[in-house]
Amino acid sequence: MSARLEDAGDRLIIWNGNTEKRGALSPELYACIMQACEMASERRIRSIILTAEGPFFCAGGDLNQLIKSQGMPAEQRTARIDGLHDVIRAMRACPVPFIAAVEGGAAGAGLSFALACDIIVAAKGAKFVAAYVKAGLVPDGGLTAHLARALPRQLSMEMCLLAQPVLAERMHDLAVVNILTEVGGTMEVARDYADRFAAGPRDAQAAIRKMVAAAYDTSEAAQLDHERDAMGHATGAPEAAEGIAAFLEKRKPNYS
Numbered sequence: 001m002s003a004r005l006e007d008a009g010d011r012l013i014i015w016n017g018n019t020e021k022r023g024a025l026s027p028e029l030y031a032c033i034m035q036a037c038e039m040a041s042e043r044r045i046r047s048i049i050l051t052a053e054g055p056f057f058c059a060g061g062d063l064n065q066l067i068k069s070q071g072m073p074a075e076q077r078t079a080r081i082d083g084l085h086d087v088i089r090a091m092r093a094c095p096v097p098f099i100a101a102v103e104g105g106a107a108g109a110g111l112s113f114a115l116a117c118d119i120i121v122a123a124k125g126a127k128f129v130a131a132y133v134k135a136g137l138v139p140d141g142g143l144t145a146h147l148a149r150a151l152p153r154q155l156s157m158e159m160c161l162l163a164q165p166v167l168a169e170r171m172h173d174l175a176v177v178n179i180l181t182e183v184g185g186t187m188e189v190a191r192d193y194a195d196r197f198a199a200g201p202r203d204a205q206a207a208i209r210k211m212v213a214a215a216y217d218t219s220e221a222a223q224l225d226h227e228r229d230a231m232g233h234a235t236g237a238p239e240a241a242e243g244i245a246a247f248l249e250k251r252k253p254n255y256s
Contacts, residue, residue, distance in 0.1 A: 002018045009044070047096050057102040112143040
């Protein structure tokens, strides 16, 4: 099975299969991510975990499929890339946080998927590789945008121009990876993050995701307006009433 979607109550878990090809991209993976993003409109869903069935998170595009693309008209080739980009856009627009649990490594578009997530949990020794240039290709899946926001320019260039692997340990030092685990331990930590999201205020979390995403491309003046409007709404919402009351009463808030 190339991918499957697990409904685990307050969270969805996307398991990337295709283990014989180190989790290379597949239409089934795209479909599972899109389905998860659609299901996230249900208020019971509080987070989505993206991980792999095998020992490698995602090796990116299947080169055998890319060979087939070479004989296609340019419009068809770009349409296939649009399919990937539609998935990335859906992840970024999703109302609940995405958590990447990265074992082994993430390469090419697999790195794009990891960086599109809000939280990255990675096993020690996992490698992050923008592998495109090795095959005479260029990054897609929003990789250059994500790298530019996350890393110094020189390291982004080294990764993209030379396909230089960067270990999870260095990505953690650079604050791209949130937490390191022992090999095989990423899902335990990812589930802990999911528990924490489930205990929090869903609407406030969704608003924060939108605000932080917008801040990268918005002027400070416009972002102040966004914050004003969002805070004005949040202050009058039931989540704030419960959160403030719980703080004053020295108890845990109940956002269910």
